[in-house]
Amino acid sequence: MNLESVTAELRPRGPWEAMDLGARMVRRDAGVIYRTWFIVTLPLLILASLGILYLPVPGWVMLAYWWLEPLTDGPILHVVSQRLFGGATDTRSALRSVPAHARRNILFLLTPLRFHFARSLAIPVTQLEGLKGQKRRARARVLNNVALSHGIGLTTAYQHLMLCLYLGVILFGYLLVPEAYRDTLGSTWVGTFLGDGDTTTAGNLLTLYIFYIAQTILHPWYVGAGFGLYINCRTMLEAWDIEVAFRRMLQRRAARATAAAAFVAIAFAGVAEPGRAEVREFEPYWQPEVVEEATAAVFDDEALAQYETVEEWRPLNPDDDEEPAPDTSGLNHFFETLGRLASVIVEFGLWIAVALALLFAFVTRRRWLPYLRYEPGEERRPRQRIVLDSGVITAEELPDDVPDAVLGLWSRGKLREALSLLYRSSVFSTVAKHGVRLPRSATEGECVSAVKSQAPAALAAYFDKVVTAWLWCAYGGRAPAEETVQSLCRDWPSHYGSIA
Amino acid sequence: MSDPTEQLGALNDRLAQARAQIERAFIGQSGIVDEIIVSLLAGGHVLLEGVPGLGKTLLVKAMAAAIGGKFSRIQFTPDLMPSDVTGHAMYEAQTGSFRVRKGPVFANLLLADEINRAPAKTQAALLEVMQENQVTIEGQSAPVPRPFMTVATQNPVEHEGTYPLPEAQLDRFLLKVLIDYPEQTAEQQIVSAVTTGHVGDALNVEDVTEVMSPEHVVAAQQIVARTSVDPAVLDYAVRIVRETRQSSGIRMGAGPRGSIALIRAARAAAVLGNRDFVTPDDIRKVATAALRHRIALAPEMEIEAYRPDDILRDILERVNAPRQ
Structure with a gap:
């Protein structure tokens, strides 16, 4: 093996690309390979045919023919490997290699290796390298670590394609049967292959020949693809590409x-x-x-006297600092103008956004300004803003003296407003001062339920009265008696104190 | 007894009695009974959905026994014809004239059992009666008796060989009531009531006594119609319905008929709560039953196994209740 004279570019490849390389090697020497193939396999085929004709066990003959398939791998591997490493690739040398390959590890070749799922990857180890025993196992282990799954995939694909071709030829023959004879001749034809009815000698021969056709079409490519995979593994493992470089x-x-x-x-x-x-x-x-x-x-x-051209990027006129004159012609000028216009618009838009943000901040200053105000010595209100999810109740909206404000509204005839204020102040204070947690978007009934379950009974009873008064006034149009409102206002401080 | 408050009080007494009577037969599902009564008071129709064996038919029979009036039952089957529901004109050879034979819809309480097992043509005939409150046979219109309430049932599990009601026809039902399995104690009471002193497992409503008459129901419906709704509450109801059209989890939201149904049902709920005005709580109470059959979930929500009730619960939590 002389790496210096290798005829393919050795570099690490993906497994499928490696198989493709192997197939290309087979294609390059397809003439030699197929000539050798036919010379080697036709005698076997003739022997098998004779066996089917004259032996009482045609099935065993066909099995034997199938079993001996690995014997045909050696010449194919010889051709592609010789060509890869610059050796002779003629039919004569290929044929001369047949006995040597056939003798080499033949027992192993026809027993465990025959049923190896990644046979195409393993065969070069025995057929080309001639390794045996421990060395062969060690090499196979290393190769399997790299490409076993792809070797199995290759064998699986090969077997499926064989089956497709085999069935395809049978179907093709069936289609050639005239329609009038489909019922008789057609079923006989199909039955011959499917074992339906008596299997005739002709059927056995046809089975053998169809298998041979499918094998001839596919097998060299299968072996070549496996060889590509093998070479790629060794290239990666033994750094052939680096060695060649x-x-x-x-x-x-x-x-x-x-x-x-x-x-x-x-x-x-x-x-x-x-x-x-x-x-x-x-x-x-x-x-x-x-x-x-x-x-x-x-x-x-x-x-x-060897010259090579090296290309590299260099600055153009490095000493020339002057900018080139702008191209004011045609499309360039148009796009430049468009860009400037867009930049002006974007800048204008940004300034408008800033102005709107400032305006929004000014309008909503009452909401956020208190958070910025520093009030030394004064304890901040614990929760000035009660979010009931249904609208925000803020302490700023509520008067410091709720009962007084409620009675003031009541005296001015604003009954609904008065009870609304009482109700909202009660909700606010219940949450802020008694830590009652209200459901989101709580209705009056849900507020009452929450207060009953989370607050003292006295507070819950008072809150219930407030809510009832509010409900009947707001939605029922029936204001409570003035004494009731006065009573509620009188009791308010004892439950809630002041808003502040 | 012309005072509205007294009328309301008397009505509530009767309703409480009716509820108690129904619950003697239909045990442990007081919420369902309330929803059925709400629908009756609002003059609406109910679509009852539940797996077999939960007492849907028993509920309607018990209700018919409690409020009196005429009760009819139609078992919907694939070969049921519209004339089997509404009635038909029949030629009489003796008199040489046609005689109108009124169908089972001419009743105060109609049980349409497994409505989704009849073809669309027959379903449409019933739904038309529900909408128009009258039947036209051979060009002659005849009103159905008042009160008229249809309780249609359907099984949510078995869909093979059924004709699902289209959304437009589902809209005709005021409420869609879901019946679930009863609690342990309630189920024990049911089993005891059915198996003690009775032969077989037939539904028994003999113990239910009539405490209301159809006239009482019509009067109650008048009271419900007069129940006041504050603009803030009306606005709340409409906002809830409109939110169903904007929710990302809903492919098709409820229409204005949904808002109308919500207010109608809330009015009845207010009366059932012994009030002549509607509060936001009344809206919340009936919203799910009034809207669950009027919305269609987005495909991704259906894939995620969300139910309309889940989405409506989310909407009710989002929409602000009035507070001023």
């Missing part, structure tokens, strides 16, 4: 080293001469014309 680099360096040695020899040729020990004696050899001459002589060497 180093070898090529070494070749190039060796050529340059030869040229450099020649150059140094010429340049220092006078140093070794004793009569020129003085410093001034060296000067002529370092004169530019002498160096140019020596350099030209070096590059005249055929080994160094």
